[in-house]
Amino acid sequence: MPRFRKDPIPVIRTRHVLLSVLLTGSLTACSAASGATGNGGEVTEIRYQGWVGQVTYPELAESLGYLGDLKLKWVGNTISGPQDIQATATGQVDAGGAFNGAIVKLRASGARVKAVVGYYGVDKEAYTGFYVLDGSPVTTPRDLIGKKIGVNTLGAHSEAITKEYLKRGGLTPEEVDKVELVVVPPVNTEQALRQKQIDVASLSGILRDKALSRGGIHPLYTDVDLFGPFTAGSFVLREDFIAENPGTTKKFVDAFARAVEWTQSRPREEVVAKYKEIIAKRGRNEDASAIDFWKSSGVAGKGGVIADREFQTWIDWLEREGDVKPGQVKVSDIYTNEFNPFRPGSTS
Known part of the structure; x- marks a missing residue:
């Protein structure tokens, strides 16, 4: 397994907020032109x-x-x-x-x-997995209480899948609130897990497969297991x-x-x-x-x-x-x- 740098990964810590889309500014489209226009007046x-x-x-x-x-x-x-x-x-x-x-x-x-x-x-080929280090004490949904899960953003795919996993695992809403989501840039998520800055890492696509090729991690749950294709x-x-x-x-x-x-x-x-x-x-x-x-x-x-x-x-x-x-x-x-x-x- 390659060595990772030891300096802290920049993360944004926040309490679990279900699917909160953070809108800054007005939802009304800006009046600025979208781009060059053609003879018909439509943007090109x-x-x-x-x-x-x-x-x-x-x-x-x-x-x-x-x-x-x-x-x-x-x-x-x-x-x-x-x-x-x-x-x-x-x-x-x-x-x-x-x-x-x-x-x-x-x-x-x-x-x-x-x-x-x-x-x-x-x-089966394209899915999001939520990975823990081999030997991690986190093996069930209940083990996630008080733990940190690294995701790329709030209010999106990883949060919804995690909430469903916790709910199916029998956690109450109050217990779910004790599971902390940590926003980590996708390119740093594997590193944050291996340095134990987070307990679970949300990994998908090529970043997931690259992490798996290095070994030492395994999935706790995946979206395809929960919902199918x-x-x-x-x-x-x-x-x-x-x-x-x-x-x-x-x-x-x-x-x-x-x-x-x-x-x-x-x-x-x-x-x-x-x-x-x-x-x-x-x-x-x-x-x-x-x-x-x-x-x-x-x-x-x-x-x-x-x-x-x-x-x-x-x-x-x-x-x-x-x-x-x-x-x-x-x-x-x-x-x-x-x-x-x-x-x-x-x-x-």
Whole structure:
């Protein structure tokens, strides 16, 4: 196992707050222009946030030539789905993605965003595991009382999965409140666990597999064990953006969906090679070695087509937990497959 540096990992400690989407500023979209406009008055440039050492579907779509004359403008990186869709809701970017439960919460808070395509999910190859060190005294849900779990953000996938695991383990709401979530940048989470700054680490995708290759850790629980395969997160656009830019919306979602389908239908080695090529060309001084561990998008629907249950599950769950009022959010209002070329009955 390689040596890790001994200086403390920067973390943000906070008490357990269920699915709290931290909105700063107004949920009304900014009035600033979204980007360059064409002759038809629609924007021809999509602003987005990236992820360090990873490739987003808009970036893949651009590399594959699916975007046509539509341009991308990278405005920086994020480590948080809720932050990404918050930035979309406030008009700082034009499109962003997050856990579907976080999208439900954002919509319930008054943000007029709509999910248009699924972009990550859970299956036997692509899942989030919650790992402990070999020999850890934490072996059951009850052992987590008073312990720290490292996650990339609050109010998203890892918090929802953890809350469900604790509930199924028989913990009362008061006991659940004694489980502390610690926000750690994903690239530092494994290190924080090995240095025992946290007791459990939420790890997924290539970062999970890279950590597992070093040994010394094992899963306490996983999302796929709890819920089975499902598309877990979607990309959203603001409703006013869709209304003002129907042609651009169709181009963007069509290209995005085709990029998702490309990863679903191509050999793993081809996808890995393409991702490495994209990271090298964009020149952000990143380490692309983790891409070697990519296995699956985890997206359940072909081309990211969204199913009712992928939102209804979290609407029902949030209503039971009291975080969303009954009927406050309807699944028919929160997403659309209208622009996805792989939707049932599409002739695109």
